[in-house]
Amino acid sequence: MNRLALFHFRSIEFAIPLIRLRKILHDQQIFLLPRLPEAVSGVLVNEGRLFPVLDLSLVLAGDRRTNRSEYMVLAESEYGSLAIPADLNSGIVSESKGKTGPADEGAGSWVIEQFFYQDKRFQILDIDFLASVLIQGSC
Numbered sequence: 001m002n003r004l005a006l007f008h009f010r011s012i013e014f015a016i017p018l019i020r021l022r023k024i025l026h027d028q029q030i031f032l033l034p035r036l037p038e039a040v041s042g043v044l045v046n047e048g049r050l051f052p053v054l055d056l057s058l059v060l061a062g063d064r065r066t067n068r069s070e071y072m073v074l075a076e077s078e079y080g081s082l083a084i085p086a087d088l089n090s091g092i093v094s095e096s097k098g099k100t101g102p103a104d105e106g107a108g109s110w111v112i113e114q115f116f117y118q119d120k121r122f123q124i125l126d127i128d129f130l131a132s133v134l135i136q137g138s139c
Contacts, residue, residue: 004115006090006122007073009056014084015115015122018092022074022081039130044072044083051083054130077131084125093117100124109133 003018023046030042030053041055051074069085098117103124110129115122 002095003092004095004122004124005073005092006115006117007071007084007086008088008090009069009084009086012056013090013120013122014056015124016073016075016084016127017124020075020077020127022076024086024089025072025074025083027070028072028083041085046074049081051081053083053085056085075127075131077127079128079132082127082131 004015005018005021006013006015008014025044025046028044028046030044032042036042036052039055040052042053043050044053045051051072053072069087071086071089073084073086075082075084095115098115101114101116103111103113107123110126112124112126115124
């Protein structure tokens, strides 16, 4: 049984496979550094490690850089770690409690598929793709 961590950021509903979730941090300081890749809005430091903060507005639905949010979702991939901004922790749910479907045609390679749960549509993010391509500046 697969489980998903569900989140909300502004007008974006997204999910990540629970196996990729490292931790959720509240009210963290984000540092701006020169020459960050376009898809990275800053970095945060946690337990002596740097985590690039993904700019969700650029990746999913907009053009405004998003370096500030109430929560940061730390995720692990095969290629490295990253932080994803979130305004609200929506919970953890089994895939069997909702319905999955293919990603929208224009969603991009970073969305694996959609998850429909309680009248909401969550974009399931491909954490490996985000870490390997977007964070390295190939957006």
